[in-house]
Structure formats: structure tokens, C-alpha cells
Amino acid sequence: EAQVTQNPRYLITVTGKKLTVTCSQNMNHEYMSWYRQDPGLGLRQIYYSMNVEVTDKGDVPEGYKVSRKEKRNFPLILESPSPNQTSLYFCASSLYRVGEQYFGPGTRLTVT
């Protein structure tokens, strides 16, 4: 089954404690992205990747890091999480640059 998986689905952490959210896709897509979703603001892109070892900033990259060492994986790293990073995070992959986005199930992060 074609899918994007994310882990964990829920995470409660404290300010400053480094965390990683994993993302994996099995569709051999070139493009992968991370979005955050906040009420009334829709989805905002954090980072995207066009291929292995090629990443670039989206709309809201501050406080986040990513890596793309393998085509299927695209982890999101928060080195020092802060309460304003409390949000619902989605990983997505796509065949083309702005083609259909295949989203993972989401990770709800709470930073206290």
C-alpha cells in the first residue's frame, strides 16, 4: 500500500529538549515536505527536499532542521523546541514539484 508514515503520532515535551519526528514514504517520490498546521492558518511549509541531500527552506523554517540521507526518509528535527512550535505537523511526498501531495497521518506536538 502506498503511504507516508510518521512517528510519533503524539508527543508532549518540554522546552529545550531535542526531538526528532520521523517520516518515511514508499512511493519512490523525489519530493518531500514538512508542513505545520495551525487553526485558521492552513498548512505552512517548513522545509522541502527535491532529492537526496538537497533541502531548502519553506515559509516557516526557523527553529527546525531536516535531512535527506535516503530517498524514502525525511526526518524533522527540533533542536531546542519552544512553546510556539506546538502544532500539528504533516510530512508529505509528491512525484512532481507541486503535484499531488501525499500526506502522512500527522504528528501532534505539544511543547510545555
Add this chain to the structure above:
Amino acid sequence: TQLLEQSPQFLSIQEGENLTVYCNSSSVFSSLQWYRQEPGEGPVLLVTVVTGGEVKKLKRLTFQFGDARKDSSLHITAAQPGDTGLYLCAGDEGAGNMLTFGGGTRLMVKP
């Protein structure tokens, strides 16, 4: 200020009613996508429109792309409880490497 404005933000209707939601912008888009997101899940693509004036139908859902490619609408006929969800539009301005999403319309259809 969002590049794509969706209206209304919230809509609660009875089963069987018709409704239209809007996605508006001052920018021109090469293409525009509509997604539906159900609670606890990621958005799922419903349709992509690429030509000004284009109309696409998906069962009871009708999507229209404005002639100037700055706006789009989604019309649902005889809404059912299964239509409940968050409807998101996303536009490609043709430059850069990302889609711009609207704030969404949260639809609730009561039985």
C-alpha cells in the same frame, strides 16, 4: 495576510442541503488543488484544476477555476454526513517549489 483566502471558515448544514465554498486570491495560479482532511488524518487530494474557466465534477462535488485563474469554488449538492471535514485549497504560482494553502473551510453536515 494569507495569499489564499477561503470562505466561509466554518459551515454547519443539514443533510441534503447544497453549499458552496470559495478560495480567492489576488494572485494568478498555474493550477489549484482541493483537498479534504478528516479528523486525525492528513489531507487527501480531491481534484486539480489547471485551465481558467475549467469545471470538474466528482460525484456530488463540482469544482470551478475562475477565468482569470485567481479564484476557485467547490459546490456540494445534497450534502451528506460523510462530506464532513476540512476543505483546503492550494495554489501553485508557478515559481518556487511549494504550494500555498488556504486557511480551510470546516464543514459539518448534520444527519
